[in-house]
Amino acid sequence: MRKQLEDLMQKTGLHIDLDKEVGELPVGDQQRLEILKALVRGAKVLILDEPTAVLTPQETVQLFGVLKTLRDQGTTIIIITHKLKEVMALCDEVTVMRQGQVVQTESVANTSVAQLAQAMVGRKVNIGRQDAKTSRASDAQELLQAQQLLWRDAQGVARLNDVDVSLYAGEILGVAGVSGNGQSELLDVLCGLKTPQEGKMDLLGTNFTPSHWLNPKQARQMGLAHVPEDRYARALVMGFSAWEAAVLGYEGLPKFSRSGIMRHANMHQSTNEMMEKFDVRPRNDQLRAGSFSGGNQQKLVLARELGQYPKVLLVGQPTRGVDIGAIEFIHKQLRTMRDAGSAVLVVSSELDEILALSDRVMVMNQGKVTGILPIEECDEIKIGLLMTGGNSP
Numbered sequence: 001m002r003k004q005l006e007d008l009m010q011k012t013g014l015h016i017d018l019d020k021e022v023g024e025l026p027v028g029d030q031q032r033l034e035i036l037k038a039l040v041r042g043a044k045v046l047i048l049d050e051p052t053a054v055l056t057p058q059e060t061v062q063l064f065g066v067l068k069t070l071r072d073q074g075t076t077i078i079i080i081t082h083k084l085k086e087v088m089a090l091c092d093e094v095t096v097m098r099q100g101q102v103v104q105t106e107s108v109a110n111t112s113v114a115q116l117a118q119a120m121v122g123r124k125v126n127i128g129r130q131d132a133k134t135s136r137a138s139d140a141q142e143l144l145q146a147q148q149l150l151w152r153d154a155q156g157v158a159r160l161n162d163v164d165v166s167l168y169a170g171e172i173l174g175v176a177g178v179s180g181n182g183q184s185e186l187l188d189v190l191c192g193l194k195t196p197q198e199g200k201m202d203l204l205g206t207n208f209t210p211s212h213w214l215n216p217k218q219a220r221q222m223g224l225a226h227v228p229e230d231r232y233a234r235a236l237v238m239g240f241s242a243w244e245a246a247v248l249g250y251e252g253l254p255k256f257s258r259s260g261i262m263r264h265a266n267m268h269q270s271t272n273e274m275m276e277k278f279d280v281r282p283r284n285d286q287l288r289a290g291s292f293s294g295g296n297q298q299k300l301v302l303a304r305e306l307g308q309y310p311k312v313l314l315v316g317q318p319t320r321g322v323d324i325g326a327i328e329f330i331h332k333q334l335r336t337m338r339d340a341g342s343a344v345l346v347v348s349s350e351l352d353e354i355l356a357l358s359d360r361v362m363v364m365n366q367g368k369v370t371g372i373l374p375i376e377e378c379d380e381i382k383i384g385l386l387m388t389g390g391n392s393p
Contacts, residue, residue, distance in 0.1 A: 001040075002018060004040060005018060005036060005040060006018075008036060008039055008040055009036070011073070012036075012039065012066060012069055012070060012073075013065065013066050013069055014032045014035060014036050014039075014066055015032075016029045016032050016033055016036070017029070026059075027055065027059070027178055027180075028055055028056070028059035028062065028063070031051065031055065031059075031063060032063070032066070035048075035066070039070075039075075043075075044074070044075060044076060045075070045076045045077075045078070046070070046075060046076070046077045046078070047078045047080070048067075048077065048078070048079050048080070049080045050080065050081055050082075051063065051079060051081070052081070052083065052086060053179075053349065055178070056178055056384045056387045056388055057351060057380045057381065057383070057384035057387075058384045058385075058388065060086070064086075064089060064090050067090060068090070071092075079091065082323075082324070083350075083352070084113045084116050084117060085113060085352070087108065087116065088108055088112070088113060091108050092107070092108060093105065093106070093107055093108060094106055094107075094108055094111065094116065096116060096119040096120055098119070098120055098121070098122065103119055104116075104119040117324050120323065120324050120325075121323065121324050121325040122325075123325070125324050125325060125327075125328045126328060127324060127327050127328050127331060127352075127356060128356055129355065129356045130331070130332075130335065130356075136168050136169075136170055136171040136359060137170060140168040140169050140170050140171060141168065141169045142166055142167070142168050142169075143167055143168065143169055143203070143204055143311055143312050143343040144165075144166065144167040144190070144201070144202070144203050144204070144224075144312050144343060145165075145166045145167075145201065145202045146163070146164065146165045146166075146189075146190060146199060146200070146201040146202075147164050147199060147200055147201070148162050148163070148164065148198060148199045148200070149162070149163040149164075149165075149186070149189055149196045149198070149199035149201075150162065150163075150196055150197050150198035150199055151185050151189055151194060151195075151196045151197060152197055158367050159182050159185040159367050160182050160185050160186060160189065160196065160367050161182075161366075161367040161368050162368065163182070163186060163199075163364075163367070163368065163369055164369065165186070165190070165345075165362065165369075167312060167343035167344075167345055168343055169311075169341050169342070169343050170338060170339070170341050170342075170343075171338060171343060171344070171359045171360065172334065172335075172338050172344040172345075172346055172357050172358050172359050172360075173343075173344070173345050173346070173358065173359070173360050173361075173362060174346050174347075174348065174353075174354035174355075174357055174358030174360070174361045174362070175345065175346065175347045175348075175354075175361075175362050175363075175364060176348070176351060176354045176361055176362070176363045176364070176383050176386075176387060177349075177363055177364040177365060177387050178349070178365075178387055179349045181364045181365050181366055181367065181387075182364045182366070182367035182368070183316075183347045183364055184229060184316065184347070185367070186347070186364070187226070187228075187229065187314055187316050187345075187347055190224075190314055190345070191214075191216060191219055191224065191226040191314050192213065192214035192215045192216045192218065192219045193216060195210055195213040196210055196213070197210060198210065201213075201214070203219075203222060203224065203312070204222055204223065204224075204311060204312070206222065216249070220249060220250065220308070222311075223308075223310050223311035223312065224310060224311070224312040224313075224314070225305040225306070225308055225310035225312070225313050225314070226305065226313075226314045226315075226316075227301055227302060227305050227313070227314070227315040227316060227318065228301075228316055229316030229317040229320070229347065230316075231294075231297055231298055231301055235301045236248070236289045236290075236297060236300070236301065237289065238288065238289050238290030239288060239289075239290065240288065240289050241285065241286050241287065241288060241289070242271060242275070242280075242284065242285045242286070242287050242288075242289060242292070242300060243264075243267050243268050243271040243285040243286070244267075244289075245289040245300060245301075245304070246267070246270065246271040246274055246275075246285070246300060246303065246304050247267050247270065247271070247304070248304065249304075250304070250308065251267075255270070256270070268285055270307075271285040272285055274300070274303035274304065274307055275300070275303070277303065277307075278299045278300070278302060278303040278329075278333070279299065279329065280292070280296050280299050280300050280303065281296055294321040294322055295321075295322035295323050295325075295326030296326075298318070298319070298320075298321075298322050298326065298330065299326065299329065299330070302318075302330060302333060306333060306337060309340075309342075310337075310342060311341075311342060311343065312342065312343045312344075312345075313334075313337055313342050313343070313344045313345070314345050314347075315334065315344065315345065315346045315347070316347045317347065317348055317349065318330050318331075318334065318346060318348065318353070319331075319348075319350070319353060320349075327353075331353075331356065331357060334346065334357060335357070338359075346358065351380060351383060351384075354383070355375070355378060355379075355380075355383075358375050358378075359374070359375055360372060360373065360374055360375065361373050361375060361378050361383065363383060363386035363387055365386070365387060365388065365389040366389065370386040370387075370389055370390075371386040
């Protein structure tokens with residue numbers, strides 16, 4: 001089997017260290033290993049679902065080189081992806097589906113990113129960079145400052161290691177990095193879901209240390225809102241009706257509660273206003289949260305958190321699993337919050353999203369900050385190098 005794998009690696013360019021345990025391999029090598037597993041069994045058709053979701057830009061380029069080699073050797077490759085630039089760079093033919101139906105099949109040579117986006121949504125969309133804003137005002141107020149954050153998991157592994165982060169009014173700070181390099185833990189620590197073993201934080205003039213750390217209820221009361229990365233596990237209760245989900249975490253506000261009694265009429269009214277403003281469909285506040293599409297679930301969560309007009313907004317994977325039309329809408333709402341003076345932190349595994357939204361970009365690798373750059377100095381090569389722990393050129 002080893003000789004067979006070595007021959008296959010030589011033929012395809014899918015080179016990995018066969019003597020390492022899988023868990024020790026970089027994510028890109030794990031992806032290559034999965035392809036090798038299929039090919040060594042004689043597969044002539046490869047179906048890849050979001051194959052670059054956890055890869056750096058450099059690893060993506062390498063993977064595409066391998067896939068083109070396999071194509072030239074007679075392998076049929078089907079890629080399921082929402083990254084239209086990758087479709088244009090790799091594919092020969094593209095099929096667009098909308099609402100469970102095929103709406104377009106076209107040679108890649110005869111289409112464009114804009115045309116594919118329009119086919120996916122049914123109208124023109126723009127999810128690129130929207131404005132010329134590149135830097136915060138010189139007198140912008142620092143609303144959150146965290147220093148030397150250290151958080152270890154149950155096995156003693158430092159998931160956050162000496163992390164500093166500052167958030168300013170009227171600015172979006174994007175956090176880039178391959179998933180699993182401390183971004184999730186950073187969100188949890190900043191919003192009070194986790195307590196660091198070391199470090200300190202100043203939030204809106206209040207100081208926090210590990211012996212007296214922020215908690216989520218206190219965070220909401222102070223004006224810090226959090227849109228979790230996993231809306232299913234942390235942002236919604238799927239069995240709740242929309243009106244219950246829309247006030248989750250804020251049910252104790254005076255407009256929703258009086259003397260411990262919930263004010264249901266106000267909750268319904270507020271939910272219907274949120275659904276109208278954020279275009280949540282269908283506009284049925286009695287529908288279970290789990291019955292909405294992913295994009296409409298995400299818009300409901302954003303409506304709930306942004307509707308409190310927070311001073312600091314932490315957002316994890318804002319457009320994960322949503323369609324291009326919803327992406328355009330969500331990006332607009334985040335820019336609106338920034339322009340209204342909020343400090344916004346966005347964690348996203350989509351580098352295009354980071355570059356489209358951010359005024360500054362912070363890159364993380366293995367729990368450490370490897371670089372912070374103003375957006376005008378950012379490109380995929382620089383960010384990609386920092387994502388692997390290297391230095392930007």
